[in-house]
Amino acid sequence: MAIDHGLWLHWGMNPGPSACKAHLLTATLWNHVQLGILKVLFHIDCISETMPQTSVLFSSILRPSCSGQVQPSMGERGGGASSSRDLIFQDGCLISGSLEALIEHLVPTVDYYPDKTYIFTFLLSSRVFIPPHDLLARVGQICLEQRQQLEAGSEKAKLKSFSAKIVQLLKEWTEAFPYDFQDEKAMAELKAITYRLTQCEEENGTVKKAITQMMQSLLLSLAARSQLQELREKLRSPALDKGPVLKAKPPATQKDILGMCCDPLVLAQQLTHIELVSATVCLPRERVCSIHSEDLMQIISHVDSRDNHRCRGDLTKTYSLEAYDNWFNCLSMLVATEVCRVVKKKHRTRMLEFFIDVARECFNIGNFNSMMAIISGMNLSPVARLKKTWSKVKTAKFDVLEHHMDPSSNFCNYRTALQGATQRSQMANSNREKIVIPVFNLFIKDIYFLHKIHTNHLPNGHINFKKFWEISRLIHEFMTWTQVECPFEKDKKIQSYLLTAPIYSEEALFIASFESEGPENHMEKDSWKTLRTTLLNRA
Secondary structure, eight states, X not given: OOOOHHHHHHTTOOOOTTSTTTTTTHHHHHXXXXXXXXXXXXXXXXXXXXXXXXXXXXXXXXXXXXXXXXXXXXXXXXXXXXXXXTEEEETTEEEEEXXXXXXXXXXXXXXXXOOHHHHHHHHHHHTTTSOHHHHHHHHHHHHHHHHHHXXXXXXXXXXXXXXXXXXXXXXXXXXXXGGGGGSHHHHHHHHHHHHXXXXXXXXTOHHHHHHHHHHHHHHHHHHHHHHHHHHHHHTOSOOEEOOXXXXXXXOTTSOOHHHHOOOHHHHHHHHHHHHHOOOSSOOSSOOGGGOOHHHHHHHHHHHXXXXXXXXXXXXXXXXXXXXXXXXXXXXXXXXXXXXXXXXXXHHHHXXXXXXXXXXXXXXXXXXXXXXXXXHHHHHSHHHXXXXXXXXXXXXXXXXXXXXXXXXXXXXXXXXHHHHHHHXXXXXXXXXXXXXXXOOHHHHHHHHHHHHHHXXXXXXXXXXXXXXXXXXXXXXXXXXXXXXXXOXXXXXXXXHHHHHHSOEEOHXXXXXXXXXXXXOOSHHHHHXXXXXXXXXXXXX
């Protein structure tokens, strides 16, 4: 559910200086954060000359774990002179190479097996240059050539070892990126490679057993993905309460969030649960755990498709990104709805202070995405303009939160806090301390700008693999965060409310806001009059 910021500007909202700083970040938060995934993917046609500076957390210094060096025990890759010249190393790190040389570096030999970090990085980034089914076909061709050489030499032991390594590579591929094989062409290439590997294998050989287990696991993953997509289509639209035409206030007996949960810590824990844990039924407000590495790589594929007039990315694979962005929007709108629908000023004040406490608990947990969504919800114009309500709110805690989310210097304060949470996670002894949920839209923008700042190819035609090491590191780090087991006990009633409670449309929010505190200046009076006329005519 995208928020129409143009409509909000049309109504001419002006929160005024007494809104206790709630208005200060309204424009900047939505300009910097709520661009929306689709805008990042498709609608940014030019990049400003002054791009955001990458933080220390996203430095271009490669970690040893992503060096691209071959593990000593696995041997060195044998190859021709042209192949070795087409791979460039710097201080032991693979930094560039031709596509063909990088593909050959992926394929094992009798005496060589690629490093796991290289396998993940190349398989992730290769889709920018070559579709997975074409890559599989090339891998199959190289395997066939090596197999024929071994068969000609009648070296059965080496042939068996080589086959086992190829199966291991395919196993890592199908486990890390199972959804590459939703494509019929990719599945056909996989079956062709495995068939050739088992031609000379005895009936109950280890290679055949490994292939059978790999295919069973892959089919289970694909079946689960297919069921998830079907559920998404059924539940795609979130519950939206447009409210009555002019009376937006709910009945006095209708429950609100405080009626479900009055403890800020408990609500912050349930929000974290929603961010981390996939429910058995996929509700329309999607979770982060439904995002996969290849989904994030679609950002780059789509940008290149648009810039070079070719189609590399699959539009359907961006749905999980859009859905998670939708969760952020829904949570922001739910916060605004909960505040604006309250009739009495005293209760609205309590509601605002409650959400401030929830946001603070989210920050303490490391759930920055929910915290940002809550702050954004309180900064929306229908809430920010409630000056009389805000005047009763104790805003010291809110000021601290806004400081952490200050967009100046490319969200420097937030990035410092995120770096601290990341270091805590790396040294953690419990799942509670491992939780890191970054602001998703900022994470997407970091990948996008990293891609745009650095070229895919170097002047000599090589692929700039150093760039893809860094992108892969960011994505791998994000995926590691999403796989943390949530340590908090699940409260089904609270989660059900958060995921299914109706949220007001933008117009209904303004109606509720004006009914709570009437227009105070000519601009607001004109906006209120225009809104009433529009809704009456529509009715």
